[in-house]
Amino acid sequence: MRVTVAEDAVLMREGLVALLERFGHTVVAAVGDAPALLGAVRHERPDLVLTDVRMPAGDDDSGLRAAVTLRTDDPTLPVLVLSQYVQPVAAEALLDTGGGTGIGYLLKDRVADVTGFAAAAAQVAGGGTVLDPEVVHQLVRRRRDPVSRLSPREREVLDLMAQGRSNGEIAELLVLSGAAVSKHVRSLFTKLDLPAEAGGHRRVLAVLAWLRSGGPG
Amino acid sequence: MRIATAWQAMDQRPLRFLLTAWPWRSLAYLITGAALGVVVVGVFAVPSAGLVLGGVPLAVSTAVLLVAATIAVGPLLAVLERHRIRLVDEPLPAPSRPPGSRWRAPSTWREIGFALLSATGLAGLDACVLGCSFVLPVLLFGSPADDPAAWPLVIVGVLLLVAAPWTITAWAGARAALTRTVLGPRGTELGAGLADVATTRARLVGAFETERARIERDLHDGAQQRLVAVGVSLGLARLDVDDNSAPAARLDDAREQLGLALGELRDLIRGLDPRMLADHGLAAAVTEQARRCPVPVEADLRLPDRLPPEIASTAYFVLTEALTNIARHSGAGAASVSGRSHADQVILEIRDDGRGGADPAAGSGLDGLAERVALAGGRFRLSSPAGGPTLLRVELPCG
Numbered sequence: 001m002r003v004t005v006a007e008d009a010v011l012m013r014e015g016l017v018a019l020l021e022r023f024g025h026t027v028v029a030a031v032g033d034a035p036a037l038l039g040a041v042r043h044e045r046p047d048l049v050l051t052d053v054r055m056p057a058g059d060d061d062s063g064l065r066a067a068v069t070l071r072t073d074d075p076t077l078p079v080l081v082l083s084q085y086v087q088p089v090a091a092e093a094l095l096d097t098g099g100g101t102g103i104g105y106l107l108k109d110r111v112a113d114v115t116g117f118a119a120a121a122a123q124v125a126g127g128g129t130v131l132d133p134e135v136v137h138q139l140v141r142r143r144r145d146p147v148s149r150l151s152p153r154e155r156e157v158l159d160l161m162a163q164g165r166s167n168g169e170i171a172e173l174l175v176l177s178g179a180a181v182s183k184h185v186r187s188l189f190t191k192l193d194l195p196a197e198a199g200g201h202r203r204v205l206a207v208l209a210w211l212r213s214g215g216p217g
Numbered sequence: 218m219r220i221a222t223a224w225q226a227m228d229q230r231p232l233r234f235l236l237t238a239w240p241w242r243s244l245a246y247l248i249t250g251a252a253l254g255v256v257v258v259g260v261f262a263v264p265s266a267g268l269v270l271g272g273v274p275l276a277v278s279t280a281v282l283l284v285a286a287t288i289a290v291g292p293l294l295a296v297l298e299r300h301r302i303r304l305v306d307e308p309l310p311a312p313s314r315p316p317g318s319r320w321r322a323p324s325t326w327r328e329i330g331f332a333l334l335s336a337t338g339l340a341g342l343d344a345c346v347l348g349c350s351f352v353l354p355v356l357l358f359g360s361p362a363d364d365p366a367a368w369p370l371v372i373v374g375v376l377l378l379v380a381a382p383w384t385i386t387a388w389a390g391a392r393a394a395l396t397r398t399v400l401g402p403r404g405t406e407l408g409a410g411l412a413d414v415a416t417t418r419a420r421l422v423g424a425f426e427t428e429r430a431r432i433e434r435d436l437h438d439g440a441q442q443r444l445v446a447v448g449v450s451l452g453l454a455r456l457d458v459d460d461n462s463a464p465a466a467r468l469d470d471a472r473e474q475l476g477l478a479l480g481e482l483r484d485l486i487r488g489l490d491p492r493m494l495a496d497h498g499l500a501a502a503v504t505e506q507a508r509r510c511p512v513p514v515e516a517d518l519r520l521p522d523r524l525p526p527e528i529a530s531t532a533y534f535v536l537t538e539a540l541t542n543i544a545r546h547s548g549a550g551a552a553s554v555s556g557r558s559h560a561d562q563v564i565l566e567i568r569d570d571g572r573g574g575a576d577p578a579a580g581s582g583l584d585g586l587a588e589r590v591a592l593a594g595g596r597f598r599l600s601s602p603a604g605g606p607t608l609l610r611v612e613l614p615c616g
């Protein structure tokens with residue numbers, strides 16, 4: 001796919017370009033600030049926008065604002081944002097655009113896990129939602145009270161589900177049978193009062209929407 | 218705790234205090250206060266009589282004399298009051314006045330006003346308290362002699378006499394506190410030296426903040442970026458290596474180490490990271506920290522959005538450090554954080570239901586905390602009995 005990369009640190013930008021190319025994608029533009037990113041996207045119409053939250057470094061979150069602008073203009077444009085540290089506020093601002101599909105919010109450190117990162121980029125480009133486990137943890141923790149009704153196992157399943165994992169993947173990660181995972185999913189959907197028939201991506205959004213309805217704090 | 222005032226003595230050990238010198242010192246304080254009043258009123262009463270009895274010229278001249286005398290005597294009485302206060306309170310330094318500015322300095326006029334108040338109203342109250350404590354009981358003891366049915370008054374007398382040490386100390390403490398408030402130095406009167414210390418401290422805090430922000434930025438933009446880039450290179454190299462070869466195992470090991478290093482760096486930056494603070498304010502930053510804490514924390518912060526930056530960052534530091542301590546050492550199952558703002562103070566309270574026994578001297582994060590609070594001119598108090606619960610209370614000035 002065709003990707004636009006915006007990252008002000010040269011070293012990091014080169015790393016991202018090398019990584020994407022290694023996985024067979026084409027980097028159509030690699031820029032270092034928000035205005036250049038907006039220009040490049042208008043010009044190139046990429047399949048995926050990959051941007052740093054802060055550009056230039058140590059400044060404000062102009063990268064995030066550019067991402068929100070792009071999404072508001074074109075809600076179908078897949079955008080993956082990289083952040084130094086978790087800001088649920090920023091993740092939520094993004095999720096509010098275009099119904100939360102084709103959105104990714106990851107910590108910069110995750111890029112070091114190249115295969116995982118490439119998979120996440122592909123998932124976002126395909127219209128999926130990828131949230132950093134840290135963000136999910138914080139969303140889950142925010143809902144401590146209702147979540148406390150869940151068994152530890154169910155909480156693990158919820159955590160992974162919010163990250164967009166399928167039942168099969170969850171089964172593999174938690175070393176459970178597929179049937180056991182389905183049972184956990186069913187029971188936690190019942191406990192959280194969620195529509196059980198939602199599948200695939202809609203399921204992630206349902207879970208995220210529920211987590212976010214806890215409101216800040 | 219060192220006992221420095223009569224009030225503290227009474228408050229700390231209400232019964233043992235009877236065996237100390239404090240009740241006697243309070244008594245001496247009131248007797249000298251009342252006596253001073255008698256002397257001053259006596260001295261002033263003679264010319265005042267002239268005012269009333271003499272003709273107009275005499276009245277005018279005595280009035281002028283009286284005003285002059287008051288102005289002259291005021292500062293003298295203030296000196297006496299500052300000496301007397303040592304009976305029941307800590308020494309009271311005189312306000313520093315630049316030479317030659319005696320009659321322009323507000324402290325001089327405070328002294329004159331207080332001298333008048335002290336020698337009249339307050340001396341009268343001294344006499345009343347002494348009377349209630351000693352004279353009235355004696356009169357009550359004598360009442361059954363006139364009327365046998367009045368014996369319950371004897372009980373009242375006994376009670377008054379028994380309560381006398383506390384009554385006397387209570388009023389002596391109140392009077393000393395009032396004296397300290399009016400005659401004590403304020404603001405710039407504390408002297409140039411102290412103002413210097415305060416500005417140095419503010420400069421220190423400012424420098425500390427700047428330095429911290431710089432370190433945090435450098436770590437984000439330097440070390441962290443580099444490490445991630447190295448991680449990418451390692452990851453890409455790993456893809457080109459056969460899974461069962463020796464380099465693959467070494468590469469995996471290197472990547473694992475790198476992951477740990479990045480995690481540590483993240484935690485380190487998080488500890489220094491006032492960025493969240495700058496972006497979203499203290500309440501949001503602390504709520505965020507509370508959410509990260511492995512122990513469930515209830516955060517209730519009602520603080521103004523616009524705190525002075527050095528106070529906000531100190532408060533943030535205190536709260537994050539306290540939460541870290543709770544997570545590491547307390548074994549608590551629940552904790553709570555509250556922040557309130559009063560006129561010129563921010564008050565933070567952090568509680569946990571852990572095992573207690575926290576000791577700033579034991580080299581946990583608490584000594585650093587206490588230092589940081591002192592640097593901001595605040596007050597740090599800790600109650601942590603063995604077995605818990607622990608309460609940490611920090612008061613920060615923000616006037």
